[in-house]
Amino acid sequence: MNLNIAVLSGDGIGPEVTAEAQKVLDAVADRFGHTFNYSQALVGAVAIDECNNPLPDETLELCKASQAILFGAIGHPKYDNNPDAKIRPEQGLLKLRKELGLFTNIRPVQAFDALISKSPLKKDIIQGTDLVIYRELTGGIYFGEKTLSEDGTVASDLCEYSKPEIERVAHLAFKAAQHRRKKLTLVDKANVLETSRLWRKVVTAISKQYPDVELDFLFVDNAAMQVILAPSQFDVILTENMFGDIISDECSVIGGSIGLLASASVGSGTALFEPIHGSYPQATGKNIANPLASILSAAMLLEHFNLITEAKTVRDAVNRAISEGVVTVDLNKETNFSTSQVGDVVASFI
Amino acid sequence: MNLNIAVLSGDGIGPEVTAEAQKVLDAVADRFGHTFNYSQALVGAVAIDECNNPLPDETLELCKASQAILFGAIGHPKYDNNPDAKIRPEQGLLKLRKELGLFTNIRPVQAFDALISKSPLKKDIIQGTDLVIYRELTGGIYFGEKTLSEDGTVASDLCEYSKPEIERVAHLAFKAAQHRRKKLTLVDKANVLETSRLWRKVVTAISKQYPDVELDFLFVDNAAMQVILAPSQFDVILTENMFGDIISDECSVIGGSIGLLASASVGSGTALFEPIHGSYPQATGKNIANPLASILSAAMLLEHFNLITEAKTVRDAVNRAISEGVVTVDLNKETNFSTSQVGDVVASFI
Ligand SMILES: CC(C)[C@H](C(=O)O)[C@@H](O)C(=O)O
Ligand SMILES: CC(C)[C@H](C(=O)O)[C@@H](O)C(=O)O
Numbered sequence: 001m002n003l004n005i006a007v008l009s010g011d012g013i014g015p016e017v018t019a020e021a022q023k024v025l026d027a028v029a030d031r032f033g034h035t036f037n038y039s040q041a042l043v044g045a046v047a048i049d050e051c052n053n054p055l056p057d058e059t060l061e062l063c064k065a066s067q068a069i070l071f072g073a074i075g076h077p078k079y080d081n082n083p084d085a086k087i088r089p090e091q092g093l094l095k096l097r098k099e100l101g102l103f104t105n106i107r108p109v110q111a112f113d114a115l116i117s118k119s120p121l122k123k124d125i126i127q128g129t130d131l132v133i134y135r136e137l138t139g140g141i142y143f144g145e146k147t148l149s150e151d152g153t154v155a156s157d158l159c160e161y162s163k164p165e166i167e168r169v170a171h172l173a174f175k176a177a178q179h180r181r182k183k184l185t186l187v188d189k190a191n192v193l194e195t196s197r198l199w200r201k202v203v204t205a206i207s208k209q210y211p212d213v214e215l216d217f218l219f220v221d222n223a224a225m226q227v228i229l230a231p232s233q234f235d236v237i238l239t240e241n242m243f244g245d246i247i248s249d250e251c252s253v254i255g256g257s258i259g260l261l262a263s264a265s266v267g268s269g270t271a272l273f274e275p276i277h278g279s280y281p282q283a284t285g286k287n288i289a290n291p292l293a294s295i296l297s298a299a300m301l302l303e304h305f306n307l308i309t310e311a312k313t314v315r316d317a318v319n320r321a322i323s324e325g326v327v328t329v330d331l332n333k334e335t336n337f338s339t340s341q342v343g344d345v346v347a348s349f350i
Numbered sequence: 351m352n353l354n355i356a357v358l359s360g361d362g363i364g365p366e367v368t369a370e371a372q373k374v375l376d377a378v379a380d381r382f383g384h385t386f387n388y389s390q391a392l393v394g395a396v397a398i399d400e401c402n403n404p405l406p407d408e409t410l411e412l413c414k415a416s417q418a419i420l421f422g423a424i425g426h427p428k429y430d431n432n433p434d435a436k437i438r439p440e441q442g443l444l445k446l447r448k449e450l451g452l453f454t455n456i457r458p459v460q461a462f463d464a465l466i467s468k469s470p471l472k473k474d475i476i477q478g479t480d481l482v483i484y485r486e487l488t489g490g491i492y493f494g495e496k497t498l499s500e501d502g503t504v505a506s507d508l509c510e511y512s513k514p515e516i517e518r519v520a521h522l523a524f525k526a527a528q529h530r531r532k533k534l535t536l537v538d539k540a541n542v543l544e545t546s547r548l549w550r551k552v553v554t555a556i557s558k559q560y561p562d563v564e565l566d567f568l569f570v571d572n573a574a575m576q577v578i579l580a581p582s583q584f585d586v587i588l589t590e591n592m593f594g595d596i597i598s599d600e601c602s603v604i605g606g607s608i609g610l611l612a613s614a615s616v617g618s619g620t621a622l623f624e625p626i627h628g629s630y631p632q633a634t635g636k637n638i639a640n641p642l643a644s645i646l647s648a649a650m651l652l653e654h655f656n657l658i659t660e661a662k663t664v665r666d667a668v669n670r671a672i673s674e675g676v677v678t679v680d681l682n683k684e685t686n687f688s689t690s691q692v693g694d695v696v697a698s699f700i
Contacts, residue, residue: 075541080567083540083547083554090541120475120579141491141509146544153513155548159491163503189592190433191425191440194496197433198505204433217430222628224600225608228578229470242539246596250574258575278572 001305002035006066006270008059008096010044011089012279013289013339014072020291020343021070021298024317027350028302028310039066043096044074044089044279054092060099063270068301069096071274072294077281098138100269104169105135105244106176106300107263107276109231109251114323118256118331121228126254131234132180133251134173135244137265139165140195142241161195161240166202172266173238174210183214183235187223187243199240220247227251252276259290259330262297264304271304273297287338290328292318295346317349351384351655356416356620358409358446360394361439362629363639363689364422370641370693371420371648374667377700378652378660389416393446394424394439394629404442410449413620418651419446421624422644427631448488450619454519455485455594456526456650457613457626459581459601464673468606468681471578476604481584482530483601484523485594487615489515490545492591511545511590516552522616523588524560533564533585537573537593549590570597577601602626609640609680612647614654621654623647637688640678642668645696667699 005025009018022038029036041059048054054074063069074089096102111119111129119126144158177184186203188196200217207215218226220243226233227247231254239247252258258277265272275293283289295318302311321327325335326345337345355375359368372388379386391409398404404424413419424439446452461469461479469476494508527534536553538546550567557565568576570593576583577597581604589597602608608627615622625643633639649664671677675685676695687695 080541080569083550088541094542120471122470122472125470142542144506148544148548152548152551154510155544156494156508156510157543157545158506158508160504160506189595191430191438192444192492193507194498194505195507198498198502200433201502219430221595221599224574224596225603228600228603242592243596245539245571246574246593249571250578250600253575253578 001307003068003305004037004039004066006062006069007038007040008043008063008069009040009072010074010279011046011076012073012281012284014074014279016287016289016339017275017291017294018070018072020339020346021294023343023347024295024314024350025298027347028314031313031350032307032310043092045076045079047092048087048089052087054087054089055095060096063096063100066270068304069270069272070298070301071272073275073277073279075279094142096272097265098143100272101138101267102265102269102272103136103138103165103267104172105137105263105265107133107135107248107251107261109133109254109261111255112260112319112322115256115260115331120253125229126231128232129254131231131237131251132176133237133239133244133248134169134176135248136165136169136240138267140241159193159195159242161198163198163202166199167206170203170206170238173236174206174213177213177236178210181235182212185234185237186215186217187220187237187239187247188217189220190217191219195240203238223247224250227254248276257290257331258293259328260292260296262293262300264297264300266304273301287340288329289339290330291339291343295343313350317346320349321346351657353384353418353655354387354389354416356412356419357388357390358393358413358419359390359422360424360629361396361426362423362631362634364424364629366637366639366689367625367641367644368420368422370689370696371644373693373697374645374664374700375648377697378664381663381700382657382660393442395426395429397442398437398439402437404437404439405445410446413446413450416620418654419620419622420648420651421622423625423627423629425629444492446622447615448493450622451488451617452615452619452622453486453488453515453617454522455487455613455615457483457485457598457601457611459483459604459611461605462610462669462672465606465610465681470603475579476581478582479604481581481587481601482526483587483589483594483598484519484526485598486515486519486590488617490591509543509545509592511548513548513552516549517556520553520556520588523586524556524563527563527586528560531585532562535584535587536565536567537570537587537589537597538567539570540567541569545590553588573597574600577604598626607640607681608643609678610642610646612643612650614647614650616654623651637690638679639689640680641689641693645693663700667696670699671696
């Protein structure tokens with residue numbers, strides 16, 4: 001297979017971890033006889049620095065012309081504590097999601113046996129956890145109208161959802177459930193929000209088309225407890241944009257390291273693959289960041305193109321690296337492998 | 351002291367746990383020579399059943415005329431899965447908060463040594479946890495305009511905040527921090543939401559009046575991780591209504607039981623004291639619900655009226671009951687004390 005991949009490595013540790021994912025993809029290409037062509041482009045704070053635009057037109061064009069996007073991370077502390085900044089790195093990612101129609105973010109969460117001791121949760125709580133979150137990604141309060149009164153004393157954000165927006169992500173989630181343990185949990189706040197009531201209604205209607213999938217509902221506050229109390233009860237979690245942001249980051253603690261969590265953003269345009277960790281500014285340039293989430297995002301990329309054996313080979317290589325202790329300092333203070341060493345070893349296992 | 355207390359025991363296990371809190375308050379009145387007068391009123395699903403109104407006028411009038419409100423729980427499954435229900439139990443609580451101007455919800459979270467083994471989190475993670483959440487309670491997306499298009503296919507909820515709404519809760523949070531470990535963390539999503547940027551701006555400005563309090567910021571997705579990864583890093587957490595709902599319920603897992611968490615809702619009108627657990631329909635009428643959160647809410651009520659020794663006596667009695675194993679089935683499957691037995695024993699320790 002021949003794939004044109006746009007590489008948007010972004011800010012902070014983004015470039016370092018993305019380089020390792022490319023290294024592993026190259027090893028896959030070698031072994032399985034594929035050709036992966038990469039084109040780099042700017043996004044985030046680095047793009048603001050160079051072109052005063054977190055998503056330059058060339059970047060967007062490249063993404064549209066590519067078959068997949070390998071994304072690093074975005075964000076820089078200089079914007080976070082400045083509520084007056086008009087241009088922010090995050091806008092680049094949000095605009096990219098919107099322009100490409102990436103209406104679904106898919107985040108699998110699993111407990112890695114070799115890392116159970118790293119989790120803040122007890123072993124009997126996390127064992128057997130294997131869930132996936134389907135988060136709506138281009139609607140809701142992220143993209144609704146925002147206002148700030150002229151005197152700067154009243155602000156608002158509108159959360160809006162339409163039936164088709166809910167339907168398209170719900171269908172993907174139900175289909176995923178059909179290939180898994182056939183359970184779908186809708187997380188909402190239907191006892192308070194009108195949008196949540198619409199979600200409940202639309203998802204309930206759609207569920208009739210998937211009679212083999214069991215549907216249940218959880219208020220988001222209760223969900224925030226349940227994912228910690230008993231994560232193994234979940235199979236597919238479906239939720240709106242803001243709740244998905246919170247719940248999926250919360251779930252990232254289950255496995256013991258956010259450095260292991262990958263995501264895919266899919267929809268009508270070029271799909272994007274990204275580790276869920278951020279730009280981790282403190283670690284930038286030190287060759288200490290954990291590249292496994294980025295490498296596992298590359299595995300999701302392979303799966304997206306139905307390269308199932310290839311994806312499995314990457315996952316197996318990652319598992320082997322973990323169980324042989326070839327991990328960065330966040331996972332093991334003693335062995336202390338560097339970002340590029342971990343990438344080298346995983347690539348060598350392909 | 352003479353106190354007129356409105357008792358709104360509400361739905362499900364509400365009446366059972368509230369009765370035990372009253373029992374303990376009576377023991378306090380006896381021992382310390384106070385007079386507590388109780389008046390019962392309807393709220394929630396029971397009020398809908400009887401008067402077709404989750405907050406009947408008489409109930410609101412009684413609350414306004416009282417000095418404190420002892421609240422049970424509200425909610426009934428028959429409303430949860432019916433997105434078309436026009437009248438819902440939750441509206442009673444939301445209206446009560448709004449009408450009484452209860453703009454701040456205060457939720458302390460502590461690890462009880464005797465219960466550390468009950469927590470899904472590891473001992474070294476939770477030890478030393480002692481945080482309190484200040485949640486804005488009468489603004490944001492809970493109370494903003496809600497719309498549903500005529501054909502029922504587009505819904506919206508408006509999240510709106512004004513400077514004064516943020517200021518009044520922020521002042522309470524900063525004052526609390528001054529009497530604690532002098533650290534305040536604002537949880538928001540300032541990289542995406544206009545309202546969050548207003549929060550950051552207003553809270554930063556106010557912080558100048560509290561130079562002894564260290565202020566920091568956390569995006570809500572990161573906060574959802576941090577409260578599980580390292581809860582002892584927090585002192586006072588300040589946040590808006592929806593984020594507060596999620597994060598405070600999430601924090602309830604730390605101590606090992608939601609059955610132990612109390613809250614106070616304060617503002618311009620009669621203060622309200624309430625366990626954070628819900629109506630727990632499955633346990634209703636079985637005399638098995640844990641009354642300790644309701645009893646600890648009564649302790650917060652006493653504190654609110656500066657009855658510090660009295661409040662401490664209640665807390666000590668609760669701690670003693672826990673360490674002597676006098677707890678309901680949720681905390682100990684073997685000893686298996688009933689709701690009323692636990693209340694009797696705590697009252698006898700006063
Ligand atoms: C960077 C930020 C805008 C983004 C989001 O909130 O969607 C991130 O937290 C994520 O989850 O991908
Ligand atoms: C019952 C519900 C409306 C309420 C809320 O969301 O505020 C509850 O979850 C709470 O936190 O007190």
